[in-house]
Amino acid sequence: MKLGLIGCGNIGQFLLQAINKDGMLPGGKIVSIYTRCEESAVQLAKEFETEAYQSVETLLLSDLDLVIEAATVEAAKEYAIKVLEGGKDLLLSSIGVMADSAFEERVREVCTRYGINIYLPSGAIGGLDILKSAKAANGLETVSITTRKPPGALSGEGLDKETILFEGSAAEAIKLYPRNINVAIVLSLAGLGANNTKVKIIADPIAVKNSHTIEASGSFGKLKLEIENDPMPNNPKTSYLAALSVLANLQNKDKYVQIG
Numbered sequence: 001m002k003l004g005l006i007g008c009g010n011i012g013q014f015l016l017q018a019i020n021k022d023g024m025l026p027g028g029k030i031v032s033i034y035t036r037c038e039e040s041a042v043q044l045a046k047e048f049e050t051e052a053y054q055s056v057e058t059l060l061l062s063d064l065d066l067v068i069e070a071a072t073v074e075a076a077k078e079y080a081i082k083v084l085e086g087g088k089d090l091l092l093s094s095i096g097v098m099a100d101s102a103f104e105e106r107v108r109e110v111c112t113r114y115g116i117n118i119y120l121p122s123g124a125i126g127g128l129d130i131l132k133s134a135k136a137a138n139g140l141e142t143v144s145i146t147t148r149k150p151p152g153a154l155s156g157e158g159l160d161k162e163t164i165l166f167e168g169s170a171a172e173a174i175k176l177y178p179r180n181i182n183v184a185i186v187l188s189l190a191g192l193g194a195n196n197t198k199v200k201i202i203a204d205p206i207a208v209k210n211s212h213t214i215e216a217s218g219s220f221g222k223l224k225l226e227i228e229n230d231p232m233p234n235n236p237k238t239s240y241l242a243a244l245s246v247l248a249n250l251q252n253k254d255k256y257v258q259i260g
């Protein structure tokens with residue numbers, strides 16, 4: 001599997017190490033990268049034996065099976081359709097981009113037209129399998145997520161006590177916190193949509209982990225799931241599990257035996 005990578009920060013560099021150095025994706029290699037900082041792209045290309053491109057357009061001319069986006073919601077909006085129209089499968093980290101329902105519709109239409117796939121990993125949370133089952137016969141009624149992070153991970157430096165920064169819909173939350181609450185949008189896509197998924201974001205000076213508590217109810221019963229994520233060393237906004245979920249998605253996408 002020949003992979004392209006857009007964005008080489010935390011998640012991107014984790015993938016370069018895991019795939020190109022540590023052999024965690026047998027038969028797979030990141031052969032092309034594009035990131036905003038040209039100097040860093042050149043240095044990473046040398047370190048991880050890959051090729052750096054100066055634009056997404058030129059990256060897309062290389063021979064690729066799938067492109068991984070690990071940049072920002074804005075970058076995903078700018079490049080996703082170009083990647084899909086270029087005939088490449090796409091894996092998104094900045095899933096928040098799918099909160100815009102017109103954009104989501106366009107993505108679905110392009111995937112169908114070109115017969116290609118878009119992968120939306122579970123990221124820093126879990127429980128999507130439960131929500132998908134729960135709504136299979138239209139029985140899912142409520143879904144919410146409460147996210148608790150240290151203030152520094154939420155641009156809330158200086159706060160000395162627990163503070164609710166946001167309470168409202170997932171659609172509103174991702175507009176205000178595009179680097180922190182992508183999880184609410186993948187939850188929305190698996191469940192009741194971004195307008196019907198409730199979000200609470202708490203800055204907690206005592207917290208050392210990024211925790212997410214998902215609650216749901218419906219004809220299946222009730223769900224309560226709490227995950228306490230270790231942050232990534234270089235970007236406390238992002239949980240390590242988010243990077244692992246991208247790798248797991250790539251490892252499993254073509255398996256004959258599908259679990260979950």
Ligand SMILES: NC(=O)C1=CN([C@@H]2O[C@H](COP(=O)(O)OP(=O)(O)OC[C@H]3O[C@@H](n4cnc5c(N)ncnc54)[C@H](O)[C@@H]3O)[C@@H](O)[C@H]2O)C=CC1
Pocket residue numbers: 006007008009010011012034035036037070071072073074075093094095121122123124125178179180182183186235237238239242
């Ligand atoms: N789905 C989920 O559960 C999660 C999603 N995320 C999202 O994944 C994305 C990547 O996260 P990290 O690696 O931690 O971020 P990061 O900030 O460490 O790295 C992002 C990289 O993308 C580059 N970049 C920014 N704009 C770009 C552009 N227009 N074109 C090309 N490169 C560009 C930056 O220079 C940087 O190297 C973020 O949008 C983040 O919010 C993060 C955590 C969980």
Ligand SMILES: O=C([O-])CC(=O)C(=O)O
Pocket residue numbers: 123124178179180181182183184210229237238239240242
């Ligand atoms: O990594 C996390 O815990 C969640 C996150 O930043 C996001 O969903 O954007």
